[in-house]
Structure formats: C-alpha cells, structure tokens
Amino acid sequence: MEFHLLPVHRGDPPIQVPRTQYVCTGLYDGGPWLSYPARKGKAEKFKDGTFDLMDYSRSERINPTPIKEQESFFQTWLYFGIIAEFMGVNSEDSINDPTSAEVIRSIYSEILDPDGDQTYVKLDVACLEKLLVMGRIRLSSDPVVRRQHYEHVIRCLAYMHPIIISVPDEFDYSIKWSIAALGELFMVSVRAALQALHAPSDFARSWGNKFLNKDAKRSMMEHGWCRSDIARAEAKYQGIQSLYIARMLDKSLPPRNHSQCTNSACKSYQINMGHYVSEHQHLLCSCETLVVEEEALLPALLDGDHYPLLRFEGGVGDLTCEIVKSGTKPYIAISHVWADGLGNPFANSLYRCKLHHLQKLVDAINDKESTTSPGNGERSLVWLDTLCCPAQDGDGKQKSIEKIRLVYRQAKHVLVLDAGLMSYQSQSQDASEIIKRIFTSSWMRRLWTLQEGALATSLYFQFADQAVNFSAVTQLVWAASTSKSMSYRALQPDFVNETRCLQAFFNNPTPLSLADSLNLLDRALQFRSVSVASDEPLCIATLLSFDLHAVLQLRDQESRMEKVWELVIAKHGGIPSQIIFFEEQKLSRPGWRWAPKTLLNSQSGLHGPNTRITRWFDPHLAVPEHPHGLRVKYPGVQISLKPDYGDGKPRNPWIGAPRLPEDWVQYRSLDDGRWYRIIDQKFAALNNSWTTDEERREYHKQGLYPVHDVANTGRSVLVLNNIPGVREALFATTVSEVSEFIEAVPAAVTTKLNAMLSDLKEESYIYDVVEKIALSVRADEVTDQHLALCKKLNIDENTSLDVFKDLLANHEDFIASTASVKEKIKEELARAVGDDEKFRTLIDTYWGVSYREDFWVVVRNFFHHDYVGKRTGDEQAWYID
Known part of the structure; x- marks a missing residue:
C-alpha cells in the first residue's frame, strides 16, 4: 500500500510501513477476470458474473479451502488480475497472445520487490503511474468504448468487494488489505473517469471495515492513541486511505495515561469538576491568578445582545484585564478543551502566565493576516468562557449560555487550543496529516467545542509553530482530491463528512432539510x-x-x-x-x-x-x-403459543429436560407455512463480540430468556421495519388484549427489545422434520411413562430447577426415564437422517456436520419454541412507546 498518503510524524522510531509478501504460485493467465475461477476449477464457489456470499460460506464450511491456497489464489486473481483488467490487458484472446503476456510480465516486474530470500509486493506512486500510462496506451480513445471499459471494471469491483472483505480471520492481513486498498483506489479512479465522460458514477463501496486489526490497534495505543479514539476512527471512517493515515499517525504528545479508557470514553479527558485544578503555562511558574469579578461581567450580559470581551495589557508580572462591552470592535473567541488546564469551574480566574501566552497566540493571528501594519501596537480583544461566563449559577450564567451563539458567530476568528495539536509542528506536515490530526484531536471529542467550531465564520487551529486556518487547509485537501491524486480522491468521502460536521450547520449555502x-x-x-x-x-x-x-x-x-x-x-x-x-x-x-x-x-x-x-x-x-x-x-406479526395439542399432556411433555440456552426463538407463519427466527439484537451484538466459547458459556449461565419472556406474554407482536432487505423488528407487547388487528385502528404497544427476523427458507425443512419427530416422540409410550413417573414424584413444569437437578443426580428411575426419552429422540433423528437425504444435507450445510451428533437437543427443546405468527396489515397503525 505504498501508494497511500503517509504522515511525517510517525513517532521515534517511526512506525514502519507494512510490507506484503508475494505468495502466488504463478502469473495471472491473461484471460477475462470474471471467468478466472472457472478456468482454475473453482466454478462451484465463484460463479461467472455472480457471487453469493451465503452460498460461498456454506461451500467453504463443507469443503474448506486451505488458507495458504486462498492467499495465493486471491493474490493472483484479485490483485494482479484486477490490475491487468483495469489496464485492459485481459480478454479471451489474451491467454495465448504474446503481447498481452509481455504486459502481464511487465506488471509483475514493476511490482515485485525481492529482498533476500523473500519477495514482496510493492506498488508505489511511481510504479502505479507507469502502469496506468501503459493502460492508457492500450485503451481506445472512443468515449463510448472507454465508458464501457470503466463500467466493466465497476462490475468486477462489485464482484471483488464481498469476496475480499469476508475472507477468514486467519487470512494474511497484509495480503487482504493490499487487495482491498487496490480495490478502493480503482473505485475512486473509475468514478473520476466516468465523471469526466459525463456518465453516471454513483458506484460506492466501503473497503475499510476491520482494517484496524489487533496489531494495528496495539501499535496505535503504543503511539499515544486512546482506545476510544481508535473506536471512533473505525466508526467514522469508511475508507482505507483515511484509516491508513490514522494507523501511521503518532499521537504520543503530550503524554497521556489512557490505561483506564474504554472503547466509548476517554477517561483522561473526563473532568471531575469538584477536583478541577487550573494549570500554569510552565511547571516552574509561580505567578498569581488574575480574577474577573462577576459584577464586572453583568452590565454587558444583561444589556440586550451584548456580552463582555477582554482587553489584556502588560506582561506576566503586571498583566491587567479590562472588560469591554461587545460592539463594533473585532475580537477572537477561544475554543479549548478544559482538560488541558484553561478552565476553572469555581471562579472567573486563571493564572496570569496562561493569559499572557493566550494573548500572544491571538496577536500572532492578527500579525499574520495584517501585511500592511503587523504588530500595530493594539492588542486584539479576546472572549474566553473561563473569564467571560460567570462561574456561579444565576441569571448571569444563564444569560451567557443563551448568548454563546452570538459570541462565536460574531467573532472575527475562533482559535482552537488543543494540547495534542500544539505538540506538533504544522509546517513539516502535508495537508492530509494536518487535517487528520484536527479530525482525531481531543477537541473533536468534546460536545461544547462542536458548536463553537460550527458557529465560527473563520476557524484557526493552533499548532506548535503557528495557527492553521481551517478553510485554507481544507481547500488544499479538496484541490488535491479533485486533481489527479488518486490517494487524495480516496480520502475525499471521509474528509467531506468530517468537514460538513463543522461547517454545514450555519455556513451551508442552502437551508438543510429535516433529514x-x-x-x-x-x-x-x-x-x-x-x-x-x-x-x-x-x-x-x-x-x-x-x-x-x-x-x-x-x-x-x-x-x-x-x-x-x-x-x-x-x-x-x-x-x-x-x-x-x-x-x-x-x-x-x-x-x-x-x-x-x-x-x-x-x-x-x-x-x-x-x-x-x-x-x-x-x-x-x-x-x-x-x-x-x-x-x-408498519407491518406486523402477532406471535402466540401454538394452540393446545389436544392430548392432555403438558406443553413441554419431557418434564425435567433442561432448556437450551436462548440463542433465538423460531415460529411457524400461519400465512405461508414457513419458519422464521427471532433474534435479540443485544444478544447478537454480544455474540459477535465473543472471542471464546467460555464467554458464551458464562453468559448462558445467567439463564436469560428475553425473547421467550416476550413471546410467552400472549400479547406479543413484531413491528417490522418495511425497508426492503432489512430484517429488523421491534418485539413488543400490546397494552391491552387484541384478538384481531385492524389497519386503520392503532394498536398501542410497549417496546421490549430490538430484534432481527430471519426467513429460514431452506432451513424451514429442518424444522418441519424436527416438528414431526417431536410430535412422534410426544405420542410415544416412552413419553407417557415419563409423565406417569413425574406425576408419581409430584413434579410438573413449574417445579424448581434445584429439584430437577437433585433428581437427575440421585433418582435412578428419573435418570433412566430421561435417558429413555433422549434415546428415543436420537433413534427417531437417526432414522430421519438416514432416510431423508435432503434433511441430512441441510443439517450439514446450515448447522455443520459436527453438530449432527448433538442435534437431538433441538428436538428435545422444540416445544419451548413452538410459536405461531400471523401477519397484520402491511400498513398497520401502531402507537409505539
């Protein structure tokens, strides 16, 4: 990924640029890219022109491809093959065409980088440009042909994207991301080419999901990153280029202790107002504080749209402050992170050294923009919340909060002070690094600073050497992203989103819609x-x-x-x-x-x-x-227990059999006869976060059944999201009993949990067979005998779990009875697996071959899941609470 933009400040020693090993066993063959898998005998997993991730995952589950083989195959096809396709080298005739073969050999010659006994893949800017020139020579000048070529490349990239982002975790990190980065680069390049041809260019994919792996995150934290800043970067940035700059960026200055931070919060910037301590500008300074009395602030605060400003005179030892009512005089408003030491929750006072330094920074901005009379002797007025907003609750403080909008909107400039930014020289940095430092700064993590930056008509960020004009640096990034720099183009989507969050609230040329x-x-x-x-x-x-x-x-x-x-x-x-x-x-x-x-x-x-x-x-x-x-x-589904089985037996006839931990609940639709699955979204999120089976076991020890608890109320409904392809729902209970829903009449419901709803489709057949087996064993004498024993022991479905545990540990007849039920279920299941090839294949495909041995527990627990669902109207009215 050597073609990526790279920060200058990468620590000492600097963070090393990752290298990608060359693992291919041969050259790309020069044939059409989409049909390459078929030529290599993999047509069953990669259909020519279409790719179904679910089908591919099932195929890999049954017949897994060794990781090393995957790495070699994908590097040949998705890396070198896509380069050749982008250059227009590949075709049906190219396999035996000496000219095309020579171009492909040239691609490998340019990219491969031998180093001792290892060979690496190295695609830097110069190499990339050379290959693109070779491609342009081959490409027709006819705009129609060029458009067709670029649209074909988009089709290839759309095919490539789900393949590379879904490779297993064991797949080599650098190989995966060199392929994904190339896909992103070609995507932005093709979009730019189509725009130049005035053709539709709305193709977009997010290539950077999970780019920051454990090693990357560990390196970032070693170089000063808070884990919550890393989580923010993962959530905010979709592009590999954006994430790569962050991955390589040193943020170790000033030193911060992030050991107690979490993915959602930076503890080092959380302020305990009761123990807040204002700081000196230098550790050895012993100057006194400058105090502004609240009485001096009130005349301006209580006068219409006016507010107090500050005029400082003198040096550190004799610094004075005059309160000036806002009016025609220009001023600079300060936006700062209180954790950096420029706040005071107890009084309107700060150390004089801090204020003297602040005035110097403000004067530097005025001197910088005044080419005709630099340093004309008149210091700029300043607004600083610590001195201008009364510290104590009251009318003055409330008035100052109400006027915050005016303060930052009417300021000539807003100057941002952030210790992380002020620790690095700006003039040695490229515009991409400057903007990334701003967007990942602590100032971007505080709420009050958002409105302060958004209201500003002119925004400056203070670095170690100078204040950087935000508008100027964004113009540099934008100009580079609209030029021929493909790396800057790849940065553009994330750059635009972050910039809009600061500039679009009040500086948008047109009013914003609600959405x-x-x-x-x-x-x-x-x-x-x-x-x-x-x-x-x-x-x-x-x-x-x-x-x-x-x-x-x-x-x-x-x-x-x-x-x-x-x-x-x-x-x-x-x-x-x-x-x-x-x-x-x-x-x-x-x-x-x-x-x-x-x-x-x-x-x-x-x-x-x-x-x-x-x-x-x-x-x-x-x-x-x-x-x-x-x-x-929204559409809805009324969920209810299946009606009585008509045999006089308890709903769950195998009393004492432990329940399966709740991973989901399924129901049979009374409308189409298929089975559907309800999954608690909180559980699904937890499940995705677990890395060991032990975490799953510990969770299930709690004995939680949230979906069952809602389904068993007799008043449960699923309110379905009606966006096509979206499978989510609210699982709720009606406020009152409802026998029949009428579209125009709202049903009042109370939301219990957010759920995912899956149509089991082929998997429905599994539950059809499970139902037959469960009903068959239910009617069998082994169940009657078990129920007779339970009656004799005076136990039923409501008996405590401790009693059942004691019986299963000490009562021989009860142990034997439950074992008989188990063996009967396993016998019926074995018969179904042996007789029904479709059933056997579906179990192996959806549940895995290894699960077949324990599949009997699904049958045993069937009656805990035996729900039915009936659709309400497609536009059912609801009151959601």
Missing part, C-alpha cells in the same frame, strides 16, 4: 462527550437554531431532551418513523419511550453508527399522540 439536519447532527455528535449530561440538549438546540431559553428553563437531561424532540416535531411537522428502531437508550417517561435519550456515544449494538444515521432519511414522518406514544405505520 439532512438530523443526519448531520447525528454524525457530528457521535463519540463526543460532555461532563454534565444536561448540557447535551443545550448544544443540540444551539446547532438546530432552536429557542435555547425554552430548553434552559428545564433542569434535568431527560426533560430537556424531550423538549428538543418536541421542538424538532413542531418545526418540521413530525419526526422520521425509523427513529423507533434505534438501539440506543430511550427516554423513560411514558409516551416518550420511543425517543433517544442521547445522541452521543452510541452503545455497543448490532448495527454501527452509520446504520443509525441512515434512518433520518425516512420520508415518513410520525407524530406523538400522548399519552399513547409515537403513531407510525
């Missing part, structure tokens, strides 16, 4: 934090230009957040219905339990933050009707 404003808000707030939870609604109200006074009248976080959602609905006539499918914590007051409690750190859920962002674009707006909840229209 755009909420989408922007969500992106901007992710992974930011605030020391006082009730401040979040204030910042949101500012960013959305709402009446801040109305929110300030409420004191607690939930009431303020409720008011924010109220204001959104009042302004836009509703809120996107998809909000009900958020996985994050909701408000607690009845009637508002559909509304997110916070938009800050996303909890660890099944879906990433980007899934949440897309929900804001739902065109269907919903409104709350209190006290019922949010009124929406």
Whole structure:
C-alpha cells in the first residue's frame, strides 16, 4: 500500500510501513477476470458474473479451502488480475497472445520487490503511474468504448468487494488489505473517469471495515492513541486511505495515561469538576491568578445582545484585564478543551502566565493576516468562557449560555487550543496529516467545542509553530482530491463528512432539510462527550437554531431532551418513523419511550453508527399522540403459543429436560407455512463480540430468556421495519388484549427489545422434520411413562430447577426415564437422517456436520419454541412507546 498518503510524524522510531509478501504460485493467465475461477476449477464457489456470499460460506464450511491456497489464489486473481483488467490487458484472446503476456510480465516486474530470500509486493506512486500510462496506451480513445471499459471494471469491483472483505480471520492481513486498498483506489479512479465522460458514477463501496486489526490497534495505543479514539476512527471512517493515515499517525504528545479508557470514553479527558485544578503555562511558574469579578461581567450580559470581551495589557508580572462591552470592535473567541488546564469551574480566574501566552497566540493571528501594519501596537480583544461566563449559577450564567451563539458567530476568528495539536509542528506536515490530526484531536471529542467550531465564520487551529486556518487547509485537501491524486480522491468521502460536521450547520449555502439536519447532527455528535449530561440538549438546540431559553428553563437531561424532540416535531411537522428502531437508550417517561435519550456515544449494538444515521432519511414522518406514544405505520406479526395439542399432556411433555440456552426463538407463519427466527439484537451484538466459547458459556449461565419472556406474554407482536432487505423488528407487547388487528385502528404497544427476523427458507425443512419427530416422540409410550413417573414424584413444569437437578443426580428411575426419552429422540433423528437425504444435507450445510451428533437437543427443546405468527396489515397503525 505504498501508494497511500503517509504522515511525517510517525513517532521515534517511526512506525514502519507494512510490507506484503508475494505468495502466488504463478502469473495471472491473461484471460477475462470474471471467468478466472472457472478456468482454475473453482466454478462451484465463484460463479461467472455472480457471487453469493451465503452460498460461498456454506461451500467453504463443507469443503474448506486451505488458507495458504486462498492467499495465493486471491493474490493472483484479485490483485494482479484486477490490475491487468483495469489496464485492459485481459480478454479471451489474451491467454495465448504474446503481447498481452509481455504486459502481464511487465506488471509483475514493476511490482515485485525481492529482498533476500523473500519477495514482496510493492506498488508505489511511481510504479502505479507507469502502469496506468501503459493502460492508457492500450485503451481506445472512443468515449463510448472507454465508458464501457470503466463500467466493466465497476462490475468486477462489485464482484471483488464481498469476496475480499469476508475472507477468514486467519487470512494474511497484509495480503487482504493490499487487495482491498487496490480495490478502493480503482473505485475512486473509475468514478473520476466516468465523471469526466459525463456518465453516471454513483458506484460506492466501503473497503475499510476491520482494517484496524489487533496489531494495528496495539501499535496505535503504543503511539499515544486512546482506545476510544481508535473506536471512533473505525466508526467514522469508511475508507482505507483515511484509516491508513490514522494507523501511521503518532499521537504520543503530550503524554497521556489512557490505561483506564474504554472503547466509548476517554477517561483522561473526563473532568471531575469538584477536583478541577487550573494549570500554569510552565511547571516552574509561580505567578498569581488574575480574577474577573462577576459584577464586572453583568452590565454587558444583561444589556440586550451584548456580552463582555477582554482587553489584556502588560506582561506576566503586571498583566491587567479590562472588560469591554461587545460592539463594533473585532475580537477572537477561544475554543479549548478544559482538560488541558484553561478552565476553572469555581471562579472567573486563571493564572496570569496562561493569559499572557493566550494573548500572544491571538496577536500572532492578527500579525499574520495584517501585511500592511503587523504588530500595530493594539492588542486584539479576546472572549474566553473561563473569564467571560460567570462561574456561579444565576441569571448571569444563564444569560451567557443563551448568548454563546452570538459570541462565536460574531467573532472575527475562533482559535482552537488543543494540547495534542500544539505538540506538533504544522509546517513539516502535508495537508492530509494536518487535517487528520484536527479530525482525531481531543477537541473533536468534546460536545461544547462542536458548536463553537460550527458557529465560527473563520476557524484557526493552533499548532506548535503557528495557527492553521481551517478553510485554507481544507481547500488544499479538496484541490488535491479533485486533481489527479488518486490517494487524495480516496480520502475525499471521509474528509467531506468530517468537514460538513463543522461547517454545514450555519455556513451551508442552502437551508438543510429535516433529514439532512438530523443526519448531520447525528454524525457530528457521535463519540463526543460532555461532563454534565444536561448540557447535551443545550448544544443540540444551539446547532438546530432552536429557542435555547425554552430548553434552559428545564433542569434535568431527560426533560430537556424531550423538549428538543418536541421542538424538532413542531418545526418540521413530525419526526422520521425509523427513529423507533434505534438501539440506543430511550427516554423513560411514558409516551416518550420511543425517543433517544442521547445522541452521543452510541452503545455497543448490532448495527454501527452509520446504520443509525441512515434512518433520518425516512420520508415518513410520525407524530406523538400522548399519552399513547409515537403513531407510525408498519407491518406486523402477532406471535402466540401454538394452540393446545389436544392430548392432555403438558406443553413441554419431557418434564425435567433442561432448556437450551436462548440463542433465538423460531415460529411457524400461519400465512405461508414457513419458519422464521427471532433474534435479540443485544444478544447478537454480544455474540459477535465473543472471542471464546467460555464467554458464551458464562453468559448462558445467567439463564436469560428475553425473547421467550416476550413471546410467552400472549400479547406479543413484531413491528417490522418495511425497508426492503432489512430484517429488523421491534418485539413488543400490546397494552391491552387484541384478538384481531385492524389497519386503520392503532394498536398501542410497549417496546421490549430490538430484534432481527430471519426467513429460514431452506432451513424451514429442518424444522418441519424436527416438528414431526417431536410430535412422534410426544405420542410415544416412552413419553407417557415419563409423565406417569413425574406425576408419581409430584413434579410438573413449574417445579424448581434445584429439584430437577437433585433428581437427575440421585433418582435412578428419573435418570433412566430421561435417558429413555433422549434415546428415543436420537433413534427417531437417526432414522430421519438416514432416510431423508435432503434433511441430512441441510443439517450439514446450515448447522455443520459436527453438530449432527448433538442435534437431538433441538428436538428435545422444540416445544419451548413452538410459536405461531400471523401477519397484520402491511400498513398497520401502531402507537409505539
């Protein structure tokens, strides 16, 4: 990946550029790229022109390809083969064409880098440009032919993407990501080529998922990264180019202790207001504090739209401060991270050395932009929250918060002070490194700083050597990304998203729609934090230009957040219905339990933050009707226990048999006869996070059955997301008994959990057979004998688990009876496997050959899962709470 943009400041010693070993066993054959697997005898796993990831995964499960063989095959096909395809070398005739063979040999000659007894793949900018020149010579000048070629390359990349991102974890990291990086590079190049031809160019894929593996993360943390910053980078950046810069970026200055940090929070920047200590500019300094009395601030704060500004005079020893009412005089507003020591929650005071240094930084900006009269003797006015906002609660403090919007909006410049940025020289850095440092700085992790940066009409970031104008550096990045630099083009999507989060709230040329404003808000707030939870609604109200006074009248976080959602609905006539499918914590007051409690750190859920962002674009707006909840229209499924079996036996006739740990619940549809599976999204997210079987066992020891608990209420419904291809639902209970749903009449429900719904399709046949076996054994005398023994022992389905454990450990007749049931089930199952080839094949395909031996427990637990589902209308009305 040597063609990637590389930071200058990579630590001491510098982080090494990863190298990719060459593992191919031969050259690419020069034939058409899509049919290469067929030519190599792999047509059953890679169909020419189509690729089904599920089919491929099942095929690999039954007949796995050795990892080394996969690495060699994929490097030949997906790396060298795609380069040849991009250059227009491959064709049906090329296999035996000496000219094409010579070009392919040239590709290998340019890329392979022998080093001792190892050979590496090295594709740097110069090599890439040489290959592209060779490709341009071969490509027709006819725009129609060129367009067809680029559209064909897009088809190849669309085929390639799911293959390379789904390789197993054992697959060599550098080989995988050299292929994925090449795919990303060609994607942005082809899109640019199609745009130049005025052809549609909306093809996009995210190539960077899981780019930061354990080794990469360990290296980043060794070079000063907080694990929460790494998690943020993974969530925010979709492109390998963006993630690669982050991967190689040293952030060890200033030294910070991140040992107690988590994936969701940086503890080193969490402020304990009760123990906050202001800092000197230098450790050995012993200067005194400069104090601003609240009485001096109030005249400006209580006068219309005015607010106090600061004029400093003198040096550290004799520094004085004059309060100036805002008006016509220009000033620079300071935006800073309080954890860096420039705050004070107890009083409007700071050490004089800090303020003197601050004034020097402000003066440097004025001197830099004033070419005609640098250093004209008049110091710039300053606004700094620590001195200009009363520290104690009261009218003055409330007024200052209400005027924050005016302060930062009317400032000539806003200067950002962040210790991490101020530790590195800017002039030695490329624009890509500067912008990445800004976007991954601690300043980007705090909530109050978001509105301060968003409101600014001119924004500066202070580095060790100078303040960098944000607009100027973004223009440099944009110019490079729109030029011929493919690496900068690959950076562009993530760069645009981050830049919009700072500039689009107030500096957008056109008003934002509801979807755009909420989408922007969500992106901007992710992974930011605030020391006082009730401040979040204030910042949101500012960013959305709402009446801040109305929110300030409420004191607690939930009431303020409720008011924010109220204001959104009042302004836009509703809120996107998809909000009900958020996985994050909701408000607690009845009637508002559909509304997110916070938009800050996303909890660890099944879906990433980007899934949440897309929900804001739902065109269907919903409104709350209190006290019922949010009124929406979605399809639904009424879930109920299967009616009585008519044999007088308990629902679960094998009393004492332990239940399977709950991984899911299935039900048979009364509408189409197929089986469906309900999975708790929280469990699915946990399952994805587990790395050992021990973690799974420890979880299941808790004996949790959340999906069963909802299904067994007799009032359970699935409210289905109606987006095509989306399988999620809310599993809820109706507030009152409902025998039949009527589309136009809203059914009031209380959400219990977020679920995933899977149509089992072929797998339905497994449960058809399981049902037959379960019913057969249920009717067998071995079950009657077992129930007779249970009656004699005076035990039933409601007997405590401890009693059953004691019986299974000490009662010979009970042990023998349960063993007889087990053997009967296994006997029936063995017969079905032996007689029914379809059943046997499906078990091996979906459950795995090794699972067949223990499959009898699925039959044994069948009656714990025996639910039926009936669809409601496609536009069933609901009150969601």
